[in-house]
Amino acid sequence: xxxxxxxxxxxxxxxxxxxxxxxxxxxxxxxxxxxxxxxxxxxxxxxxxxxxxxxxxxxxxxxxxxxxxxxxxxxxxxxxxxxxxxxxxxxxxxxxxxxxxxxxxxxxxxxxxxxxxxxxxxxxxxxxxxxxxxxxxxxxxxxxxxxxxxxxxxxxxxxxxxxxxxxxxxxxxxxxxxxxxxxxxxxxxxxxxxxxxxxxxxxxxxxxxxxxxxxxxxxxxxxxxxxxxxxxxxxxxxxxxxxxxxxxxxxxxxxxxxxxxxxxxxxxxxxxxxxxxxxxxxxxxxxxxxxxxxxxxxxxxxxxxxxxxxxxxxxxxxxxxxxx
Amino acid sequence: xxxxxxxxxxxxxxxxxxxxxxxxxxxxxxxxxxxxxxxxxxxxxxxxxxxxxxxxxxxxxxxxxxxxxxxxxxxxxxxxxxxxxxxxxxxxxxxxxxxxxxxxxxxxxxxxxxxxxxxxxxxxxxxxxxxxxxxxxxxxxxxxxxxxxxxxxxxxxxxxxxxxxxxxxxxxxxxxxxxxxxxxxxxxxxxxxxxxxxxxxxxxxxxxxxxxxxxxxxxxxxxxxxxxxxxxxxxxxxxxxxxxxxxxxxxxxxxxxxxxxxxxxxxxxxxxxxxxxxxxxxxxxxxxxxxxxxxxxxxxxxxxxxxxxxxxxxxx
Numbered sequence: 258x259x260x261x262x263x264x265x266x267x268x269x270x271x272x273x274x275x276x277x278x279x280x281x282x283x284x285x286x287x288x289x290x291x292x293x294x295x296x297x298x299x300x301x302x303x304x305x306x307x308x309x310x311x312x313x314x315x316x317x318x319x320x321x322x323x324x325x326x327x328x329x330x331x332x333x334x335x336x337x338x339x340x341x342x343x344x345x346x347x348x349x350x351x352x353x354x355x356x357x358x359x360x361x362x363x364x365x366x367x368x369x370x371x372x373x374x375x376x377x378x379x380x381x382x383x384x385x386x387x388x389x390x391x392x393x394x395x396x397x398x399x400x401x402x403x404x405x406x407x408x409x410x411x412x413x414x415x416x417x418x419x420x421x422x423x424x425x426x427x428x429x430x431x432x433x434x435x436x437x438x439x440x441x442x443x444x445x446x447x448x449x450x451x452x453x454x455x456x457x458x459x460x461x462x463x464x465x466x467x468x469x470x471x472x473x474x475x476x477x478x479x480x481x482x483x484x485x486x487x488x489x490x491x492x493x494x495x496x497x498x499x500x501x502x503x504x505x506x507x508x509x510x511x512x513x514x515x516x517x518x519x520x521x522x523x524x525x526x527x528x529x530x531x532x533x534x535x536x537x538x539x540x541x542x543x544x545x546x547x548x549x550x551x552x553x554x555x556x557x558x559x560x561x562x563x564x565x566x567x568x569x570x571x572x573x574x575x576x577x578x579x580x581x
Numbered sequence: 582x583x584x585x586x587x588x589x590x591x592x593x594x595x596x597x598x599x600x601x602x603x604x605x606x607x608x609x610x611x612x613x614x615x616x617x618x619x620x621x622x623x624x625x626x627x628x629x630x631x632x633x634x635x636x637x638x639x640x641x642x643x644x645x646x647x648x649x650x651x652x653x654x655x656x657x658x659x660x661x662x663x664x665x666x667x668x669x670x671x672x673x674x675x676x677x678x679x680x681x682x683x684x685x686x687x688x689x690x691x692x693x694x695x696x697x698x699x700x701x702x703x704x705x706x707x708x709x710x711x712x713x714x715x716x717x718x719x720x721x722x723x724x725x726x727x728x729x730x731x732x733x734x735x736x737x738x739x740x741x742x743x744x745x746x747x748x749x750x751x752x753x754x755x756x757x758x759x760x761x762x763x764x765x766x767x768x769x770x771x772x773x774x775x776x777x778x779x780x781x782x783x784x785x786x787x788x789x790x791x792x793x794x795x796x797x798x799x800x801x802x803x804x805x806x807x808x809x810x811x812x813x814x815x816x817x818x819x820x821x822x823x824x825x826x827x828x829x830x831x832x833x834x835x836x837x838x839x840x841x842x843x844x845x846x847x848x849x850x851x852x853x854x855x856x857x858x859x860x861x862x863x864x865x866x867x868x869x870x871x872x873x874x875x876x877x878x879x880x881x882x883x884x885x886x887x888x889x890x891x892x893x894x895x896x897x
Contacts, residue, residue: 268652269654273688368669369635373635373663374686578636579636580630
């Protein structure tokens with residue numbers, strides 16, 4: 258194909274109009290009925306799990322060094338802990354915010370009017386993503402503050418600097434986790450013309466990782482590395498493969514980050530052999546920096562896959578013909 | 582060249598093997614209303630999208646307002662307004678909010694934007710409903726809002742795709758009047774339509790499209806000459822002549838064709854206004870003349886006649 262005329266780059270910044278798109282998207286999200294429902298859901302979660310955690314903490318009356326972090330991790334049946342709750346609420350909220358981002362513009366026939374304005378498609382796509390992303394960040398920060406407030410009132414002990422840093426990092430990890438699902442939802446909203454199909458596709462991926470991935474992993478591990486002789490090496494290889502495979506799931510990455518951040522006594526997220534623990538004081542907490550180092554690969558992994566998914570949406574969207 | 586608003590050279594767009602637009606050479610001058618006419622799927626919308634840089638040409642060159650749409654689309658889009666076929670708005674937002682968003686995308690400062698929005702709404706007489714949600718608007722109001730929408734950027738060129746489609750005759754007339762007013766204020770207008778009779782009233786020049794090619798171009802009268810062989814259709818009623826009127830009429834100069842329509846009713850196609858001569862011919866032949874009229878040729882006729890010819894040619 259002859260492409261001589263394209264050798265020179267296009268003129269003008271791809272970010273022209275980006276802030277206008279972000280502003281419009283955030284305004285839309287924050288005033289939409291969809292957001293109201295999500296807010297109610299998430300405030301209920303925060304209040305419920307926060308309350309349950311406080312009950313749990315005061316009933317055990319233990320000498321936990323990190324009392325404040327227990328707010329996020331303590332659970333009382335039948336409710337899961339706040340961190341666990343976020344594990345499946347955040348994907349749903351993220352998907353709900355973006356599943357009709359691009360195809361909605363097509364269906365409302367606003368797309369041709371918008372991109373005939375002096376902006377590039379880049380600004381529209383990135384603005385859609387960032388608008389939803391900032392909305393999510395805002396909501397999660399509000400909940401985080403809510404939990405924090407409940408904690409201060411309920412426990413009556415202020416958090417240490419270490420605890421504060423850890424819980425802020427936890428917030429960052431949660432937002433990054435939301436970013437992944439958002440990028441996925443955005444990709445489907447560019448690929449599928451129907452919003453409902455896009456939503457369903459995102460939910461299907463979420464369900465796959467939440468419900469079936471673990472099952473598939475253990476099945477795969479037993480098929481490829483069966484225990485034949487009962488050697489330690491066999492068990493070790495099996496466990497390693499299982500860990501690697503399960504870490505493909507963003508849910509695992511998030512869950513492990515949560516554990517690493519909110520539980521200072523966790524020294525490794527992988528296998529730990531007895532000789533590796535030589536000289537270690539069991540139960541002694543790690544400093545924040547070391548815990549962060551522990552989950553660093555998880556965090557970068559999440560962000561990297563978010564960027565890759567966004568790049569895919571970008572390619573699909575740039576190639577999409579505007580006429581319906 | 583400053584007075585050429587749109588200029589294309591051998592512009593071609595292919596979708597796979599399908600040629601949507603073939604070697605289009607289009608020139609639109611400053612201040613014109615130019616109509617791209619043709620049936621659905623003739624390549625009009627594709628042409629428009631290429632002019633705005635919304636889709637890439639396969640080959641050929643385009644200049645719009647002196648810029649290249651593939652490389653400098655932002656420069657074009659900040660001066661050219663586009664009103665798409667069946668324009669969409671955010672229904673849950675008010676007319677005002679919709680326009681503010683567009684002003685922001687154009688990078689117009691807030692105070693200036695408010696001024697321009699109010700002026701634009703006034704021009705399309707929607708000031709009274711600026712706070713209403715667009716979801717409650719009628720088709721005609723939406724179409725007018727779309728005009729206000731492009732006026733915000735003080736455009737030099739407005740491109741409209743099927744502007745009168747879906748409007749009732751009254752709103753369509755109103756809308757065409759609005760287009761005329763825009764043109765009078767110095768804006769160049771390119772519009773596409775398949776409703777030929779509607780747009781012929783306002784177009785300075787038209788281009789007829791058929792399966793991706795522009796097959797005819799010119800003013801309505803020029804097209805009539807080209808296609809029908811003459812610009813004037815004269816309808817004539819007479820009787821009582823001693824000679825054969827049909828033959829006598831055919832003898833006049835500048836006559837292209839004379840048809841017998843009904844007893845005592847003839848139709849003359851001529852390249853000039855032959856009414857006086859025709860009257861004289863009938864009196865000289867001893868006939869009684871009852872009526873003599875010039876029919877205005879409509880684009881529909883030109884169009885039908887042209888495509889009939891084309892189909893005949895391809896059949897033979």
